[in-house]
Amino acid sequence: MAKQNFIGLVVSQGKMAKTVKVRVQRKVYDTRIHKEVIKRKDYLVHDEGNLCKEGDVVRIESIPKISARKAFAVAEIKVNKGQQFALYETLAKEKVIEEEKQKLEIFIKEKQQFESVVTQIEDLRRLDQIVSTYQTQPNADRSQLLSEIDRIKQKWGIQSWPSEEPILSLDINEKEKSIREVNLDLIISKIMSDEYTDDRNKILAASTSTPVGELKKHTIKNIVRKYVLNSKNELPFEV
Amino acid sequence: MFRLSARMFSSGRIVASSINSSSGAASAPAKAHPTLAAKQFISPDASKSKAKILRRKEKRLKKQIIRDVNNYKKQQAKNVQFQVDPVLGEVDNGFMNRIKKEVENHTNHLAYGFDRVEFEKLLYGAEKAALDKSKGTEVLNESIRLAEERKKRALLTILNLRNTNKMDKKILAIKLAREEFQRQEGDTASPEVQAAILTVKIHFGMDHVKESPKDHTHTEHVRQMVQHRQRILKYLKRDNPEKYYYTIAKLGLTDDVITREFNMGRQYFQDFKVWGDKQLVKLSDKQQSKVNKIHDLQKRVSEYNDLARKNYDILQKEQSE
Numbered sequence: 001m002a003k004q005n006f007i008g009l010v011v012s013q014g015k016m017a018k019t020v021k022v023r024v025q026r027k028v029y030d031t032r033i034h035k036e037v038i039k040r041k042d043y044l045v046h047d048e049g050n051l052c053k054e055g056d057v058v059r060i061e062s063i064p065k066i067s068a069r070k071a072f073a074v075a076e077i078k079v080n081k082g083q084q085f086a087l088y089e090t091l092a093k094e095k096v097i098e099e100e101k102q103k104l105e106i107f108i109k110e111k112q113q114f115e116s117v118v119t120q121i122e123d124l125r126r127l128d129q130i131v132s133t134y135q136t137q138p139n140a141d142r143s144q145l146l147s148e149i150d151r152i153k154q155k156w157g158i159q160s161w162p163s164e165e166p167i168l169s170l171d172i173n174e175k176e177k178s179i180r181e182v183n184l185d186l187i188i189s190k191i192m193s194d195e196y197t198d199d200r201n202k203i204l205a206a207s208t209s210t211p212v213g214e215l216k217k218h219t220i221k222n223i224v225r226k227y228v229l230n231s232k233n234e235l236p237f238e239v
Numbered sequence: 240m241f242r243l244s245a246r247m248f249s250s251g252r253i254v255a256s257s258i259n260s261s262s263g264a265a266s267a268p269a270k271a272h273p274t275l276a277a278k279q280f281i282s283p284d285a286s287k288s289k290a291k292i293l294r295r296k297e298k299r300l301k302k303q304i305i306r307d308v309n310n311y312k313k314q315q316a317k318n319v320q321f322q323v324d325p326v327l328g329e330v331d332n333g334f335m336n337r338i339k340k341e342v343e344n345h346t347n348h349l350a351y352g353f354d355r356v357e358f359e360k361l362l363y364g365a366e367k368a369a370l371d372k373s374k375g376t377e378v379l380n381e382s383i384r385l386a387e388e389r390k391k392r393a394l395l396t397i398l399n400l401r402n403t404n405k406m407d408k409k410i411l412a413i414k415l416a417r418e419e420f421q422r423q424e425g426d427t428a429s430p431e432v433q434a435a436i437l438t439v440k441i442h443f444g445m446d447h448v449k450e451s452p453k454d455h456t457h458t459e460h461v462r463q464m465v466q467h468r469q470r471i472l473k474y475l476k477r478d479n480p481e482k483y484y485y486t487i488a489k490l491g492l493t494d495d496v497i498t499r500e501f502n503m504g505r506q507y508f509q510d511f512k513v514w515g516d517k518q519l520v521k522l523s524d525k526q527q528s529k530v531n532k533i534h535d536l537q538k539r540v541s542e543y544n545d546l547a548r549k550n551y552d553i554l555q556k557e558q559s560e
Contacts, residue, residue: 100333103337125366132377133377
């Protein structure tokens with residue numbers, strides 16, 4: 001005869017040596033309500049080697065009784081969810097410690113960056129001063145002033161002073177790069193007007209399968225907006 | 240009665256922590272079983288009846304010790320404490336410490352979301368523009384420079400994080416937390432980001448709760464946020480367990496804090512001493528006597544352990560001789 005077999009969930013582990021508690025569910029037909037109901041039973045199961053973790057799904061097999069409540073042993077681990085979770089937990093802790101170190105480095109780097117910008121600005125200010133003294137005071141020590149100008153220019157890679165080139169990059173300037181983004185509202189309103197109905201319909205047909213008549217106005221606007229923001233797409237007019 | 244005990248220990252309080260710490264440090268080594276505390280040393284010249292009395296005493300005490308130790312174990316299994324504070328998490332959590340420091344760091348951050356580096360650059364540009372515009376003599380230029388310097392100082396004072404409000408600091412903290420957890424640029428709603436933002440809000444909220452215990456509405460809001468965070472993290476555990484364990488490790492929480500039932504009620508405030516050593520939950524005489532019983536039990540068990548260790552040492556010495 002085949003040995004008795006159950007599949008169950010490990011609900012408790014680590015409290016007893018070489019023993020886990022496994023919950024087995026089975027359906028029992030209730031004659032009073034004429035319906036199958038779920039019944040649960042917890043077994044204490046022998047786990048040689050303490051492999052199971054809480055949350056694992058295991059198959060248990062009957063063995064000769066080894067203690068008052070233990071008559072089953074773990075035959076195989078079907079889903080090692082619990083073990084995986086335990087692994088994730090240990091890995092996560094290591095990762096967090098590693099990240100904390102990195103964050104400290106980033107903090108120091110940002111601080112240095114800030115200080116370098118401040119010194120650059122101070123140097124530029126000094127440069128301005130030197131240039132003005134050079135121009136206004138003819139009896140100053142010219143060679144010394146020139147050498148200082150050269151030093152600052154070399155330090156920050158400046159070609160000429162005063163220069164037309166941007167020396168300090170600002171976030172505001174970067175945003176102005178895309179003309180479409182700046183004039184987005186204007187462009188969209190232009191495409192949405194009756195003048196460009198055909199172009200608009202072409203854009204809509206390319207992006208959706210629903211007929212144009214069924215689309216709501218805000219949906220059309222969103223599609224047009226997406227189209228305009230992608231710089232690869234061509235616009236029906238010059239910006 | 241069972242329900243009562245369940246409520247009494249619902250927030251995982253530490254029963255008689257002082258006793259715990261004293262016995263915890265001096266807990267008996269593994270070899271010294273607590274039953275050794277019952278050991279009666281019968282002197283060889285003791286009379287027969289005396290020896291008999293002592294032997295019987297030892298037997299009786301042994302039984303008592305086993306019963307007490309088992310009862311104590313049962314109590315401990317029933318009232319499992321939370322591994323960390325379920326609201327604030329670990330005491331020394333790297334992530335929250337860093338965020339709190341950044342918020343107070345007034346050299347790198349300015350109020351109202353201004354960037355310090357951009358600020359320096361812009362003001363230099365403004366000064367230069369003013370100088371170019373005037374094109375005057377050295378004296379005039381100097382006065383312009385001084386005026387710009389004064390303007391900069393005034394702006395720095397206005398925009399200093401010391402002079403801003405709590406809300407502004409909270410916004411900065413939330414922004415930093417979001418940037419640490421986001422999956423990609425502009426991610427504001429993934430579960431881990433939501434949990435991180437809620438954690439920041441809870442920490443800020445608890446500062447206020449500590450300051451003003453009578454602001455019940457606010458306490459209620461914080462309580463709701465704690466529950467909300469629990470719900471979100473429960474979802475994340477189902478959805479992406481790897482990320483879940485990473486998130487809780489980073490936020491200084493543990494799995495039991497998320498999966499077990501918790502309510503930030505008076506019991507919590509009392510157990511974790513949010514408003515000092517105040518009794519907030521009144522116990523009836525019956526409940527109090529039950530708590531005292533557990534206290535006594537704990538005390539007795541720790542005494543057994545101490546005595547067992549002493550007896551163990553004596554026995555070891557005798558054996559070696």
